[in-house]
Amino acid sequence: MRTALHLCVAAAAAALFTAPAAMAHISVSGPAFAGATHEASFGVGHGCDGADTYRVKVQIPSGVTSVRPMDSAFGKAVLEKDAEGNVTAVVWTKPSVEDVLPADTNYYKLTVRFSVPDTPFRVLHFPTIQTCRTADGVETTAEWVDASGDHGSHGTGGDAPAALPAPALMILPPRAPGWNKYTVNEHVHDLSVFKDALIVWAGKAAYSPNPVTRGLIEAEPDTEVLSEIHPGTEIWVKY
Template sequence: MKSSLPTLFAVASLVAGTAAQAHISVTGPGPAVAGTTYDAQLTISHGCSGADTYRVKVRIPAGVTSVRPLDSTFGKATVEKDGNGQVTSITWTRGNAADVLPADTHAHKLALRARLPDTPFTTVYFPTTQVCRDAQGRETTVEWVGTSGHGGHDGADSGSTPQAEPAPELFVYPARTPGWNKYTVETHVHDFAVFRDALIVWAGDSAYSPNPVTKALIETEAGTKVLTEIHPGTEIWVKY
């Protein structure tokens, strides 16, 4: 960690970022912190080709444990488990066909509570199957399973062409405290939106800040490089 740039924090301010929302997104009350219990909410933004959503099946990724779904106004939840008793999927279904709306006019929210994997700076994906039903009872299925080019701050293919039906994704943040935090990053991080609420990030003699004024100071500070990516095994210091 470098100790120069004495005026850096006098002019820095927190910068709030807005993540792009997929057609089915996962959000929560705050950052999804590694190794903690998280209340995740899935938003089903729309139905299929004008038809309302009838059933939603969400696969639980490896490492996500202690999974407990919540029933919702959409419908009750059922779970599937593997031989070890770990929840592998959750399915929410309308109580009966009469609950299905005659057209695609509403968004729907589903929720679950789970313990996140203790793997900060990684992205977990929740492949989802959406089944819609029109007024004549015809069903349409959409598989939201794509993982290429959709965020994946730690993925090598983040710059590739996005797939049409991206899987809902949740980025796992490291635990943090106000002030300086030291981390060893075990993945490749090139999307610095993950530091959107940080004051500054240091890795050796390289630094990054989401604040434009601080960023300008970094760019003009002698002996300081601009941090543009973090390789696995890199030790970093982050000030929140």
């Protein structure tokens, strides 16, 4: 790690830039920390073609345990389990059809607490089925289940409909103020997971979300700009 750049990072810390999180139509709050308990809120940003949301089913990925949902103003939470008793999904439904709004006007927040797998830098996907209902009783569904990361058009000529992305939650390793050393066992291609770090080093390459620090990295001799992290890479992260 370069001494001059290290000193400049400390000076630039007060200007740390935190980029706003990209909001999917159904979002999940994060990040989560490996081996810890996380309270995830799923945000339902809109209904379906003007119809209000009536039911939301969130599927629980493997490795997520001790699932305990919260009832909400939207409706009570019901657990679905497999033959071994593992929670596979949480379903919230409005108490009755009379509670369905005449139009798509409301934002809903649904919360689940669970134990996070001890798998740092893994992305957890929560495929979600959203059911909407019109004032005259017609139900439609939106399946937010695509975990590919490619949410554009698929198929020949791009004529296929765009896939709906599943809510995705990044698992980060535990951290302490100052320098943290990690070995990354996943391919990390979106370094915005370090949006609250001062700087990230991997060998002679560095990354920072701070535009001032990023400029120093680009200007530093014999230093490369870190754009992705490959499995097996040792990194140093300063928070």
